[in-house]
Amino acid sequence: MRWPGMPGLAPWLDFLCPPRCVFCRAEPASGHPPICRRCAATMSAGGPRCPACGRPAHGDTRCRRRFPAGGLVVLADYADEARTAILEAKRPAGEPVAAGLGRLLVEKHRAILDEWRLHAVVPVPMHWLRRMSRGTSAADTIATAVARGLGLPRRRLLRRRRATRRQNELVVGERPANVRGAFAARGRPAGLRILLVDDVSTTGATLAECGRVLVEAGAAAVYAAVIARADGWPGDDADAS
Ligand SMILES: [Zn+2]
Numbered sequence: 001m002r003w004p005g006m007p008g009l010a011p012w013l014d015f016l017c018p019p020r021c022v023f024c025r026a027e028p029a030s031g032h033p034p035i036c037r038r039c040a041a042t043m044s045a046g047g048p049r050c051p052a053c054g055r056p057a058h059g060d061t062r063c064r065r066r067f068p069a070g071g072l073v074v075l076a077d078y079a080d081e082a083r084t085a086i087l088e089a090k091r092p093a094g095e096p097v098a099a100g101l102g103r104l105l106v107e108k109h110r111a112i113l114d115e116w117r118l119h120a121v122v123p124v125p126m127h128w129l130r131r132m133s134r135g136t137s138a139a140d141t142i143a144t145a146v147a148r149g150l151g152l153p154r155r156r157l158l159r160r161r162r163a164t165r166r167q168n169e170l171v172v173g174e175r176p177a178n179v180r181g182a183f184a185a186r187g188r189p190a191g192l193r194i195l196l197v198d199d200v201s202t203t204g205a206t207l208a209e210c211g212r213v214l215v216e217a218g219a220a221a222v223y224a225a226v227i228a229r230a231d232g233w234p235g236d237d238a239d240a241s
């Protein structure tokens with residue numbers, strides 16, 4: 001809790017009434033947004049993943065890096081606690097949860113994210129009509145938290161030109177066509193090394209299209225970070241070939 005104008009009192013008030021974890025709301029927690037140790041461990045769990053393609057680590061088998069050209073980091077497997085937290089993050093009351101997921105994403109992957117020498121964090125945009133009906137955009141809140149964690153600006157360098165059907169309502173083969181031409185660059189992405197942020201990536205089609213648009217607008221490099229990646233992107237299970 002922060003009490004503007006009474007900075008001397010703040011530590012005492014936090015001591016008497018410690019902030020609660022944004023995920024479980026039960027445990028006293030630390031950091032901004034506050035997260036307890038148990039939730040930090042649970043949400044960041046999941047086996048190691050390849051930082052180039054985001055698939056579960058695949059050892060010596062060929063990396064099927066399709067997008068983004070630079071790499072993709074993932075916070076959690078799309079199951080159990082992470083799935084519940086992501087659903088919560090999509091509601092206006094869930095903004096602290098979305099911010100908490102963004103904070104954990106940076107903490108888990110700080111070394112790789114630093115290595116990418118990024119200039120800006122860009123959320124995958126939601127169509128304004130959908131944003132208005134939802135009252136919030138999880139990708140936007142997560143991107144803001146990621147930007148804060150990295151000490152970078154969050155910039156809205158993409159806009160949705162048209163509403164698209166939800167990717168998870170379509171069969172995999174229909175998804176690239178659903179998002180083709182759906183985004184346009186805005187602002188000045190030229191020369192920037194960009195981190196695209198979204199909540200869930202189901203097939204990678206949206207990330208690929210956003211990346212394509214940014215590169216076409218002159219971005220120097222595009223990487224991506226998502227809370228969860230639904231395993232089963234096309235090509236994921238084609239290792240044996
Ligand atoms: Zn907790």
Ligand SMILES: [Zn+2]
Nearest residue numbers: 050053063064
């Ligand atoms: Zn890989």
